[in-house]
Amino acid sequence: MASPSDHHATVIDGKAIAQTIRSEIASEVSILSEKYSKVPGLAVVIVGCRKDSQSYVSMKRKACAEVGIKSFDIDLPEDVPEAELIAKVDELNANPQVHGILVQLPLPKHINEEKILSQISLEKDVDGFHPLNIGKLAMKGRDPLFLPCTPKGCLELLSRSGISIKGKKAVVVGRSNIVGLPVSLLLLKADATVTVVHSRTPDPESYIREADIVIAAAGQAMMIKGSWIKPGAAVIDVGTNAVNDPSRKSGYRLVGDVDFQEACKVAGWITPVPGGVGPLTVAMLLQNTLEGAKRVIGQ
Ligand code: GUN
Secondary structure, eight states, rough: OOOGGGOOOOEEEEEEEHHHHHHHHHHHHHHHHHOOOOEEEEEEEESSSHHHHHHHHHHHHHHHHTTOEEEEEEEOOOOOOHHHHHHHHHHHHTTTOOEEEEEEEOOOOOSSSHHHHSSOOOOOOTTSHHHHHHHHHHHHHOOOSSSHHHHHHHHHHHHHOOOOOTEEEEEEOOOOOTTTTHHHHHHHHHHEEEEEEOOSSSSSHHTTTTTSEEEEOOOOOBBBBBGGGOOTTTEEEOOOEEOTTSSSSSSEEOOBBHHHHHHHHHEEEEEESSHHHHHHHHHHHHHHHHHHHHHHOOO
């Protein structure tokens, strides 16, 4: 008889799944170029020089080039006036070569994030962060023009791993505008019974223990222990936390919100960090940009 310690979760290979999606996108992009002489365009705007944001933005721009999407790179200084950023967004809204606009978050404190996100044309809101798109995501029977990339990537990982959502108990850990809140809405739309736990929830593990699907998006290194996971559950780890590691040349390594080694002994499926959700976020952004371009062309 196998003892519980022999169990090993299926590790979901986000990198491989994202690569498959990226090649599907690349072939669609080349058809658009050949048939309609249209090249999808994505504007990626970054304000300031936060190291993490710079690294995300450079991954997004490189991924565009790889699938044949034209990227418009806008790098603005930390102290750019809000009015100047708004003018830039307006210019991109009016540019017919641009089908998607992404303003990397977080923005410096002197800039009103809500104002900027609301300024992006709904038809170009490839991040799905416009309040109207989020509002439609929250409502029954309404469909946003774009779904936020990381939440969409989480559901794509589940569906491409053969994990159904309908009727399942899902627990989302974290309630951020970028991940926790929209992924909970998306799971609800997919007919899960959804609980959101957060920093003010007493005894979060009592909810997590009941979950068939756990989406961890708290931004707390390895806070979810193996003993909190229901045997056989699907665990999607969105956390990307840098922890000190003197054995690495860089001095740090990335870990998720879940204690991966422990959770592997209990979960049915689990995503690694890195190489789980991260590559899907980028792939979904490319997919949204392609969708935006196709909508304009009428395809
Ligand atoms: N900051 C962290 N994640 C994201 C994202 O998906 N989009 C944008 N625009 N900013 C982010």
